[in-house]
Amino acid sequence: MRGIYLHIPFCKQACTYCDFFFTTRGGLKPAFLKSLAAETEHYRHSDWPAVPISTVYFGGGTPSRLTGGEFAAILGHLGSVFNLDQTVETTVEVNPDDLTPGYLRQLKQAGVNRLSVGIQTFNPDRLRFMNRAHTREHALQCLQMIREEGFRSWTADLIYGNPGQSPDDLAEDIETLLAFDPPHISAYSLTVEPHTRLGSMVRKKLVEPADDELVASHTELLVNMLGAGGIERYEVSNFARPGHEAVHNSAYWSHQDYLGLGPGAHSFLWKPDEATAKRWSNKPHMPEYLGKSPNPFGLEELTPEQLATERMMMGFRTREGVKTGELKERYRFDFSSRQLQKILKFNDEKLLVYDGETIRLTGKGMLVADRITLEIISS
Ligand code: SF4
Structure with missing residues (x-):
């Protein structure tokens, strides 16, 4: 079983807590798509096309900054290089403010069968504090749209353990989400990364992070409320109804091979001896990715x-x-x-x-x- 991960680095704006590799320079998109196509082409004469790909995952950044047509072109190109005949899961991470019914239909037509929606919270003040590009209304509308467009498989991200977030606040987020009958939820406790705006606010003592006890009580609340709604925890941060566990992420956790395309993407491959493996990644650096693709670095022999x-x-x-x-x-x-x-x-x-x-x-x-x-x- 093998997977392909594509890193789409574009975002509308920088979220307060974000430590992922992203850029807000949307004007770089044409050059990025060209480099991504060149990187995909690079693997045409490698061993990768010989083995069927089970999962394709578009992560970011914000992949929904791409148009439906751009997804169709990327997936078409992937299909001409790799064997996607047995692909069971094609996921795209989307942000609520990017979705329209027409866009969702285009994604479906392009072959996308799973969405990962960056909800994080429904609380308007907290969304502003996080500097998310979407509002509570966007979040509610997009979940309604996903339902109406008939996506069988989707997941929503929640962030808990936020500064000043009470268990009641979190319970409200969970209840609001459960009303849309989600098949899968990923819930992450907020991490204060040093090189983020949140990190600097904490250093300046403008914000006090939630203490361990509160985070533990949030976790317990999540597990109990989601469990009562039939959504069971199958990984520390992941919850699913039976049969809706994420195939792509589960493959990471069980050490299956995967190929990462795009700036900052990681790859993992067992060696023919099946006892050792290697991992490598593309530099998380736009000018370098646009200049010469592929640009693998940091090769690790495991x-x-x-x-x-x-x-x-x-x-x-x-x-x-x-x-x-x-x-x-x-x-x-x-x-x-x-x-x-x-x-x-x-x-x-x-x-x-x-x-x-x-x-x-x-x-x-x-x-x-x-x-x-x-x-x-x-x-
Ligand atoms: S949308 Fe996602 S990747 Fe982009 S800045 Fe926000 S958290 Fe980071």
């Missing part, structure tokens, strides 16, 4: 031990957990007796459940998933 560690870090965040048999067969990894002792200790503390074959974190364990993984690995 050893079986590094891969096993990564698999645990990603797998412990999921409902499926990690199977010791998989670690042994695919990564040639066995837990040491000290590591097993640590696992049993966490089992006693009800942070995880270990049945001799699979290690799964409990809800309590999910709150500290990274710490648990690091403690097990470093034992």
Whole structure:
């Protein structure tokens, strides 16, 4: 199973908290599309076209800054280079203020079958604080449109743990979203990244980030309210109705091959020995991407031990957990007796459940998933 990720870096404006690679210089779009086409073409004579692609994901930035015609052209070109005959999921990240019924129809016609909508919150003051380009009305209208246009599969992003956000505020966001019967929700706790406007506001003490206790209570509220609505947590930040789990992201977490196109995009590929792999990325730098494409840098050769560690870090965040048999067969990894002792200790503390074959974190364990993984690995 293989996936393709395309990074579309254009945004209307900079969100207060954003640390992704993006540009607000929409005038660069024609040059970007040319470089993206050249990068796609570069892979025509590689090994990639030989293996069917299961998922295509347009992330950003804001992919919905592209027109329906531009998506049709990109997907048409991808289809002429790669084998998309068995592609089951083609996702586009969209922002509410970009959507119209006509645009949604064009996306469908181009072959898009899943949308990821950047709602974040419905609260007008919080949207302004985040410097989102959309309003509460845009958010409500776009969800209504998605419903009316009959997209079977879609997801909405929410951000919780915002400064000054009470559990009641969050409950209102969740209730409003649940009224649209979402098949999938991604919910992220706000992270204060140093090189963002939010980071600078926190440094100047203009804003106080939510404390850990409040974030934990928000998480519990989310899990309970979404669970009661039939939307179960299957990864730390992801919730879905049965059968609507994200195929593309699930493939990342289980170490499937993927190719990243566009500035800042990462790629991952197992080597023919199936014991080691490599990861590389395009520089997150527009002039360089526009100047010479492709521009891979930061090639990393991954050893079986590094891969096993990564698999645990990603797998412990999921409902499926990690199977010791998989670690042994695919990564040639066995837990040491000290590591097993640590696992049993966490089992006693009800942070995880270990049945001799699979290690799964409990809800309590999910709150500290990274710490648990690091403690097990470093034992
Ligand atoms: S729309 Fe997304 S990528 Fe663009 S600035 Fe906002 S959070 Fe960042």
